[in-house]
């Protein structure tokens with residue numbers, strides 16, 4: 109490596125978890141640096157399925173230490189449920205996980221605020237995990253960090269202030285369901301004890317590891333289209349899901365990053381609300397959803413499906429400085445007679461080659477499609493490009509030519525070994 113960043117190049121659920129698992133085989137440290145339990149990263153090993161929400165997907169391999177950086181927002185209940193589940197499945201999480209003392213915590217009132225907002229007219233289709241309200245408090249300097257729960261007096265003052273500030277919204281829920289100061293403090297006293305052994309100065313650990321030549325893998329959550337700055341605002345998440353977040357969310361300098369790899373499906377999905385110019389026609393969408401099992405790993409919601417979107421991908425390639433791309437779920441397209449690629453958006457007389465910022469422009473955009481013949485054959489057994497049908501190879505070559513980003517790998521099934529590795533320098537699992 110030594111420092112490699114893996115990010116979602118689309119609107120999330122690209123298959124980051126399975127790629128991070130693949131690359132974790134030779135990693136010393138695997139780091140989550142933004143997002144929270146809104147993420148659902150799936151790893152399938154030997155028929156066993158893991159869905160990781162907060163713990164880095166490197167946890168499945170025994171070699172890597174997992175770090176949760178300052179940029180992540182943590183709901184302690186979800187965190188400990190996940191830790192307990194992984195321990196029950198035989199993973200030694202207690203000796204392999206460190207959590208930044210600077211990470212912000214999701215408190216019960218954040219969940220209520222998220223739900224209340226979603227119930228109103230300005231819903232954006234969040235995962236209702238309290239993500240937006242937790243980051244809002246962080247930026248407003250009202251947040252509660254891991255270090256703060258270890259100091260009960262400080263915590264009491266901070267929570268009391270928040271409950272008072274948020275009373276107009278919190279009072280909308282029945283009295284019995286309203287968060288109470290003493291109950292929160294009692295619960296967080298227990299969390300504080302459980303957190304203690306995991307708490308670390310993650311930035312210092314990372315910098316020391318990089319100095320001594322260790323391999324560090326950064327695992328992005330969500331995707332560039334959901335990035336707070338570069339996504340389809342306001343239909344985005346509340347953190348920097350793009351590669352820049354790896355530095356600010358973990359405490360390393362940009363000079364320490366060697367490589368950035370983007371993950372992209374061979375098509376496109378989106379869950380939640382927001383513009384989706386390359387959305388498939390209903391019949392094709394139903395087929396993609398069924399073949400790709402396109403239901404949210406966190407919420408179970410059906411994902412909307414569309415064709416590969418070049419303006420989004422070009423935007424992603426630049427925002428993240430992509431060195432390579434892993435195309436996932438090629439096998440999902442095996443049943444399609446024709447495959448489309450959205451090469452641009454047409455909005456009146458304006459043609460966009462990159463994702464525009466204006467939501468009203470985006471809403472008026474018509475996709476410009478290029479159509480290619482499908483291959484209508486099973487690709488799941490392919491382990492080299494030569495194993496693929498000619499039309500599948502031509503599709504990948506076309507994506508490569510259009511995006512200008514080298515292909516690092518192509519996945520043809522959800523299991524660890526269902527992969528065509530193209531970049532020999534990737535520190536991946538050897539099959």
Ligand code: GDP
Pocket residue numbers: 116120121122123124125126147148149150151152399400401405436437438439440519520521522523526
């Ligand atoms: P993430 O959030 O980016 O880690 O992605 P998710 O785990 O939310 O969604 C990706 C889904 O696609 C998961 O159910 C994976 O098991 C599955 N998956 C990943 N790669 C492939 C692939 O190449 N083919 C198929 N059919 N499924 C895949």
Ligand code: IMO
Pocket residue numbers: 116119120121122146147148149232233234235236237238239240328329330331334343344345346379380381405
């Ligand atoms: P992974 O890491 C796909 C979407 C939500 C919603 C918007 C804001 O598995 O790729 P939030 O709860 O973050 O405030 O919701 O972002 N979203 C995701 N979509 N994959 C994810 O994570 C997502 N995390 C959030 O659906 O549209």
Ligand code: MG
Pocket residue numbers: 120121122147148149150405
């Ligand atoms: Mg996911």
